[in-house]
Amino acid sequence: MARPVLGSLLLASTDPGRLHTWYAAALDPESDTDANGYRILKFGEFFLFIDTRDDVADKNPEPGRVILNFDVEDARAVAARMESAGVTWLAELEDRDGSLFATAIDPDGNYVQIIQLSEEHRKAM
Template sequence: MTIRSRTTNDTPQLSSMLLGSTDPTRLRDWYVEAFGVRANEFSFLELGSFWVMPDGRDDVSATNPEPGRVVLNLNVPDAKAAVARMDTAGTTWVAPLEERHEAWFATGTDPDGNYVQVIEGKPEMDKTMRAAARKDWRNTKPFCGFAVNDTAVATTFYTDVLGLDVTEEYGLLAIWLGADDFVLAYPKEDHVPAQHTILNIPVDDIDDAVDSLVEAGVEILRYDGMPQDDKGIMRENGPDIAWFTDPAGNVLSVLHEK
């Protein structure tokens, strides 16, 4: 069965950066002390959802000759406390703590001379940012989820029968429909199947898809009043479609857009 996947957002996502240094250990330790962050198993400093890695390089100088080119902006809940920690860790202040518009700002340097700016937003700024975030929800990638009564059985079905990739983390299944698109399946002991189709899977050949399902022991559902043919495929009223259930009783479909 050939499944056609579609991605809806090809925009690159900035997730991390490297700070080239002649002494990455010293640089990493400074950020840990100055901001109370931790270095994870990959040696990245976890600054919220953004990761920074001090990386040893032999093509950089001991201090940054043009620190204004890249400035690390760190949002903090208490700018005064952040400034005090940076003082304790050791810094040279480029711009002391000051109030500007809707926030407090201060810019210091790390041991390599990179500019580090701390920002404490006031309620007015938080309100503005929340309003902007509400407008940006359309750029996110929502995903749906459904319950199953046995994740092990579900994994076997979705991988061996439907040919989809399934990954598991924290007892939850991510059923991948493409490189970036997935649905979430979660265990529920008192699971009751929904009375509607929870997942529609586009295929290139509806007959081949149905034949593959039947060969794997899957029963094609038939509904009274639906113009389904001998294979159980409805070939009228839109895309060709056939319905079946997963082992948990959830109704799925394979469909082919004409």
């Protein structure tokens, strides 16, 4: 039997249009809607669905519970793009033993990390 593959995540919001616009502007997905107009952002082989739900608050009360990690080739360029989109940083870009990390806060209060791992860290994984 084949093992399950994590291929997508549903990010619920009281304002999915605003959230979709932020992710599209800040992170430049491969595509940002499907043929039916649903808010689906494609990042590599992973899909981020953004939709409305009645059982969520306007702001995430526990943003550290789930953090979206984006593996990037050029963290400095991605951070600059995010800044031009008006990002708020929880932790600005920093070097951690040769790898680069930054944590942003999306409009709903969720944490979004960009990570550029060094070759040394990749080999150790």
